[in-house]
Amino acid sequence: MDTTTVLVVAAAVAAVLLALAVVVLVRLVRARRDLRRAGLPSGPRWVFWGAVLYFVLPTDVLPDPVYLDDIGVLLLALRSLRRFPERAGLPTDRI
Numbered sequence: 001m002d003t004t005t006v007l008v009v010a011a012a013v014a015a016v017l018l019a020l021a022v023v024v025l026v027r028l029v030r031a032r033r034d035l036r037r038a039g040l041p042s043g044p045r046w047v048f049w050g051a052v053l054y055f056v057l058p059t060d061v062l063p064d065p066v067y068l069d070d071i072g073v074l075l076l077a078l079r080s081l082r083r084f085p086e087r088a089g090l091p092t093d094r095i
Contacts, residue, residue: 017067024074025055031081043084051077 032048035041054060054073 014067017071021055021067021070021074024071024078025052028052028074028078028081031078035081035084041084043081047077047080 028048028051051073055070060069
């Protein structure tokens, strides 16, 4: 393998991971919006905004071309938002 091939493959993997991170971010925003429209609490605001800021800010645990940590933080925030009404004992049939 020559250097050009390695760079192209690395760029393609980084692009796929970035696209996946953006998809998860969009799902997180939609989940929060749906909870608010249904009149249900969406949990602590810091969970949502912390995940968004972690994704946007350049300081990460792993360097930015590797979006695995960003995806993990976004998925944890999405899980937290989706489970908050259940834990609070609220009906989730309005979502």
